[in-house]
Amino acid sequence: MRHKEGNKREDIIKAAIKIFAENGYHHAKIAKVAEVANVATGSVYVYFENKEKVLLEIFDEIWKDMYNNLKELVDKKEVSPFEKFDALVDIIFDKFTESPEIALVMVNEQNHLLTHKKEKFTEYYEKFIELGVSLIQEGIDKGVFNSGIDLNIYKHYLLGAFRDLVNTWATDRETFSLNSIRQSIKYFSKYGLCKNCM
Amino acid sequence: MRHKEGNKREDIIKAAIKIFAENGYHHAKIAKVAEVANVATGSVYVYFENKEKVLLEIFDEIWKDMYNNLKELVDKKEVSPFEKFDALVDIIFDKFTESPEIALVMVNEQNHLLTHKKEKFTEYYEKFIELGVSLIQEGIDKGVFNSGIDLNIYKHYLLGAFRDLVNTWATDRETFSLNSIRQSIKYFSKYGLCKNCM
DNA sequence: TATTTTAATGATTTGTTATTCAAAATTAAA
DNA sequence: TTTAATTTTGAATAACAAATCATTAAAATA
Structure with a gap:
């Protein structure tokens, strides 16, 4: 059975803090958060509902x-x-x-x-x-x-x-x-x- | 030349305060502001750039x-x-x-x-x-x-x-x-x- | 009354971005 | 090595809403 690699959930949180801080929550793009976290856009929705x-x-x-x-x-x-x-x-x-x-x-x-x-x-x-x-x-x-x-x-x-x-x-x-x-x-x-x- | 009827500019400001307060600026819709102000959506853009x-x-x-x-x-x-x-x-x-x-x-x-x-x-x-x-x-x-x-x-x-x-x-x-x-x-x-x- | 000018309209266009999902990739177990 | 289970992917979609603009309507002017 496959394990999740690394700590994507944590990476996403860290990236989100950075991006939300820079642009404000409403202007922040999930695609950008994913990019900074080094995961695919879709992965954000694997770890978080929205x-x-x-x-x-x-x-x-x-x-x-x-x-x-x-x-x-x-x-x-x-x-x-x-x-x-x-x-x-x-x-x-x-x-x-x-x-x-x-x-x-x-x-x-x-x-x-x-x-x-x-x-x-x-x-x-x-x-x-x-x-x-x-x-x-x-x-x-x-x-x-x-x-x-x-x-x-x-x-x-x-x-x-x-x-x-x-x-x-x-x-x-x-x-x-x-x-x-x-x-x-x-x-x-x-x-x-x-x-x-x- | 046609006169502006009533005070649409003021009506829009008043409506915007109400709607921005209710939903927050980001969730507020210009269409709703216009509705409350009793003007057409487009009229908002007559009085304000954006x-x-x-x-x-x-x-x-x-x-x-x-x-x-x-x-x-x-x-x-x-x-x-x-x-x-x-x-x-x-x-x-x-x-x-x-x-x-x-x-x-x-x-x-x-x-x-x-x-x-x-x-x-x-x-x-x-x-x-x-x-x-x-x-x-x-x-x-x-x-x-x-x-x-x-x-x-x-x-x-x-x-x-x-x-x-x-x-x-x-x-x-x-x-x-x-x-x-x-x-x-x-x-x-x-x-x-x-x-x-x- | 005819003509011009400007205000007002709102359906449509345009752009944006959150979210989805079918496919691909990766890993563990058989 | 094969199979199965699970994770990861990112292009495509769907939803939303800002802004536009061709058109209409009203007033001012001649």
Whole structure:
């Protein structure tokens, strides 16, 4: 019995990330993805039901990985809420340092997919958010984070801020250093605009 | 010479906002836009060169209007940086209160258009951002805003946060009250997560 | 009223690209 | 070496939708 050669499925995912990032999902051609992956056009449909499923698979992998990292962090008893918050920021940035292309695909396509979903979006996304929220709640409970925060709103605030900054960096890596953005997010989020306000 | 009847150009813009918001730009059909606008498909091409130009025109109108409002605000001498910041938030929210559809189109399509631009994106966008930055710089200069802020990064942070929150609200107006989001943005931005930190 | 000019139309054309599928190639087992 | 099972292929197809343009209709002008 014949075995599948190499790892075509993985090659296709990698190629798709590259092509989706370059042209945006809607302008990306499956034929081009196949070409970059070094497989025939038809092979893409051996491994994936359709174009959208390729995109969903990309998101599933990203969020699954980030969720697992965050889970490990949240469970640590000895780490303070402040350190955990910084580590949360790092988890996201570390993921995108691996591949700016992933960042671009995410920023550009995730929202669309979430709001116009036909297929189910990865469960790990929701799970990641919930863990992030619990991390901040822990800080509030311990009296070190501001209790006037509506977490349900804050999570969108922070996610959105992330999205734009990550996109800014991924689009123009000459101008923006990843590290300065990382530090800035940590700073803004903790201290806000106001000087000596509280 | 024949006069143009009614205001077809405006009807098309309005219909396009509705249809783009419902389906997303890429899935929206010009034929459907024309139908909603009560004109023939071909008429869209009498008023606009192509589909993308319709979208660009929508953004031009939105940002032009918001820019003018912000310009008026920034010039006021007697208003404090804090009040100005709140008013800036209100300018954006007021625009979107007018039409959640506009908010959706903006959140979903602007980024794409900015990063993959063939056509020139509206100048008013950049001008709006610059005014916003100068507003915050004024607060720093007067010693009431935190001077550790990298404005070039902060502007993306805030814009991104806005985008997500506005989208959240526009998508699910049952769960999120516009006013609570408005207040939350003002709060988070000024005070941040940290309690008694500065 | 006749003529000219321009607006408006929508069926048709054109171009694009996701997806299919019959055939070819490859490998494992007999 | 042959056979069978499975993978891979890529040209062909089907579906879709943007954009066109020959035609019609209405207003302005003479």
